[in-house]
């Protein structure tokens with residue numbers, strides 16, 4: 433996956449650069465990588481701390497699958513990132529649906545998928561050798577978890593391999609094989625969640641991933657329903 437890699441010492445955000453290149457016609461598989469970001473971002477306007485030692489990258493995709501399936505790409509990228517980390521470090525991150533990777537309960541990586549002007553950009557941030565003092569308290573890095581020999585560059589190479597594989601599987605076969613590979617990595621089944629839909633707040637317990645990648649929740653009322661990422665907050 434990906435023949436073109438655009439590398440930068442510092443960018444505001446690899447997401448912005450990827451969208452700009454996509455607008456100019458950059459092809460599927462183009463990677464944008466920065467050593468640091470000054471305005472790294474998470475979901476919903478949140479900030480992504482991006483000091484030296486992390487991998488900050490965005491991949492331009494031009495999927496032809498139906499629009500409704502695009503959010504699944506966060507899970508495709510999360511699975512690939514978890515496997516890349518495992519390959520290089522033997523650490524085994526769990527996935528906190530829909531877009532966090534955790535080791536020992538702390539966040540080591542995050543995924544951000546944005547669709548604009550017919551291109552989709554998948555952004556991946558991984559704390560590799562990052563000094564944990566420069567991260568939020570609920571975060572960790574691979575080095576802090578014992579993986580001293582790895583580097584952002586090695587992670588990028590492994591990520592390109594795994595994401596290339598799983599993206600091709602998803603493009604051809606859809607979500608079913610991804611779901612199969614992901615389920616054992618999701619560490620929070622059974623845990624409490626709140627759901628916000630419009631003005632309603634509901635509570636329940638996370639149960640499973642459905643065929644579309646939505647979270648299946650058993651509501652406290654006993655009913656089981658699937659919810660999209662924007663609706664659910666995990667409480668732990």
Ligand code: BT5
Pocket residue numbers: 444445446447469471472473474475476478479480481482487488489490531532539540541542543544555556557558559567568570571572
């Ligand atoms: C995410 O958002 O987890 C998606 C992060 C995506 C970052 C990549 S880096 C390359 C590309 N370029 C960008 O500008 N972004 C993408 P979210 O679920 O909203 O989590 C954000 C929250 O994670 C923050 O509010 C903090 O609590 C926490 N956080 C911030 N920086 C962190 C870090 N480096 N490691 C772990 N947690 C962090």
